[in-house]
Amino acid sequence: MAEKVLMKGNEAIAEAAILAGCRHYFGYPITPQTEIAAYMAKRMPKIGGCFLQAESEVAAINMVYGLASTGKRVMTSSSSPGISLKAEGLSYMAGSDLPALVVNVQRGGPGLGGIQPSQSDYFQATRGGGHGDYHMIVLAPASVQEMASLTFKGFDLAEKYRVTSMILADGTMGQMMEPVELEMGEVNEHDKSWAVTGTKMARKHNIINSLSLNSEQLEQQNFERFERYKKIEENEVMYEEFMMDDAEICVVAFGIASRVSKNAIMEARAKGIKVGMIRPITLWPFPKKALETAAEKCKAFISVELSMGQMIEDVELAIRCKRPVTLCNRVGGMIPSSEQVLATIEQVQGGLE
Amino acid sequence: MKTTQILIAGFGGQGVLFAGKFLAYKGLLEDRQVSWLPSYGPEMRGGTANCSVTISDAPIGSPIVTKPDCLIAMNLPSLLKYKDTVKAGGTIILDSALISEKVERDDVNVYYVPATKLAGEAGFPTLANMILTGKYLAAVDEVGMADIDDVLAKVVPPKKANLVEINKQALTIGHDYE
Structure with missing residues (x-):
């Protein structure tokens, strides 16, 4: 090495x-x-x-x-x-x-x-x-x-x-x-x-x-x-799956947003929430099939972005709007905190129960 | 599995980023996962600067430290801004030569080190950052001073190799300060 x-x-x-x-x-x-x-x-x-x-x-x-x-x-x-x-x-x-x-x-x-x-x-x-x-x-x-x-x-x-x-x-x-x-x-x-x-x-x-x-x-x-x-x-589609095996909620995030989301997912898992993440590595081509497959098992999606909601459109398209997609974001140079992502995960989880 | 999140904050020019780099390299040489993230802005000398360092046995998620295990505060605005974000049971190390305020929290360990004064007395007034870092090695770091020669060899550029020795002295002063 x-x-x-x-x-x-x-x-x-x-x-x-x-x-x-x-x-x-x-x-x-x-x-x-x-x-x-x-x-x-x-x-x-x-x-x-x-x-x-x-x-x-x-x-x-x-x-x-x-x-x-x-x-x-x-x-x-x-x-x-x-x-x-x-x-x-x-x-x-x-x-x-x-x-x-x-x-x-x-x-x-x-x-x-x-x-x-x-x-x-x-x-x-x-x-x-x-x-x-x-x-x-x-x-x-x-x-x-x-x-x-x-x-x-x-x-x-x-x-x-x-x-x-x-x-x-x-x-x-x-x-x-x-x-x-x-x-x-x-x-x-x-x-x-x-x-x-x-x-x-x-x-x-x-x-x-x-x-x-x-x-x-x-x-x-x-x-x-x-x-x-x-x-x-x-x-050439590339993506990473994180804790997706039994996930009921799928976070979609890339770059720094995915790093913050990983922390939030670990904390949510510690609370018993079945949440995972698909992290697109190629944004184009977008990992449509991975998301489509995830939509068969997952009941809800969360798009974590440092924008007013751009990738969320590709998430909705990929899963053909079969499941609700919630936006979790900050903009203007601000970064969502893991607490904010966790709160969104908990809120989405609450909606499923 | 242990993760230590450190926030170093002060004025630009105080060596906040260098101290962070030292700790990150130390973690790297100890075969641990590390991340180092500076605040970056139009301000340079005199402005505020801070630096998030995470050292962990597991892959690091967010590199942004919002709830530090240890805060190293090099000026009053930084202490006021971040003292309440330190985790309960955590540590605050501050330069008491520049900050006269006392920390009114009883759930954290506070070390008052007059680093700027000590640095001046020792003849290297710009190394208050490394004196505070030395205190960190004594108070928080598990490995302490053991491998600092290797770390300094990595983190001090070859052209400035003559500075290795005084950095080591500064670390030692901070480490031994009671």
Whole structure:
């Protein structure tokens, strides 16, 4: 086993990206994710990589677009308002079928909002972020270890399916330190025959472009893209089940909300309440089948979120509104306490009796 | 299965986060589960800073400490804000050189350590944080001072290796303070 080191979540993302072979980072500083850029600024020059602080978020994402076109691993990171600025680029990259990794360490919004943790970019992330029909693979780490492992995996999935992977974290995950083991394994090779690398007069030109003025052709491109999305939905769903074996109440939570919920579930179990949790690790694709199956046994669901209720819609959709879903939330940079989650569990339990 | 939740609070610049990092690394080297979570904000020196540290034999759920087993308070606002959140049977360690107030709770152990004064007298005025941490090692920590050399080697950056010795002295002063 590799040695465990204490790292901040943001630093773990940066180091895992380097281990995944990423040698290009373009970004613009914003709290609470600036440690990613700081780490890259320190490390990239030492390993022959490129750290570039762009003049703006828009510039950074377009540098990512350009670099991704060459088939090299590339990333950018930001926090909520900065991700909104990158949304155009995300859409263009989707339209050009380019792999890249984008990190959003969320803070409270809307607007400039605050700098404290939030999960209120759930809709933006899981619905693509920019305009047009597209998805990103959205990964939601709940520990510093997962900040690293999901970053590593995110690069792999992005190349495998030629999509953008987004790490959807929050300020707590970015700022906290936990032991992390950085043994990430081998980097998988994927087909890059589409990349713009210079033809050496030996092959046809590859063209990376999101403009397609022929409607029939554009429709076909969308169909083809959604065939790939279907494969992602079939093969790449990740979630964790916690105490679900005999659960009558199912908490659904990701990221920091899932950590707080675990405490509440342990306390509720000590009081004899049969409650468990499904923690989505991929927010897109969402673990629909796991929830649908849970709805056969569980009588009620609770969605714990740092938003006004965004993921709750996906929970309701997944279980086809067969069971009641209660929202337990705080917003604006506040985090639900385990006491609040426990109170919600007890209230829902009371309704079942 | 034991879990210890520690909240360290004070002004920015007092070494609140470093003290927390020391305790987190100590837990890590003792093969326990640890989490360290700083408050982060636009304020730096002079603003309020606090740090949640959890050390446990079991996987850690929430890293946010709302009901600490031990509060280390480095200024009055922090003591006033958090003293009532400490669990019954828990511990409060405070810098009595900066806080003249007494804690009016009889269900917690309170240690009054004039850390800032002691640090000044010892010639390292910025290490009040480690003096208070030393008291923590004596009063709460199960392992105490046994492995602090290894911990300091991890937590003090190599470029500042000359600071290891005075950190050790500060920990010892706090540990031995009656």
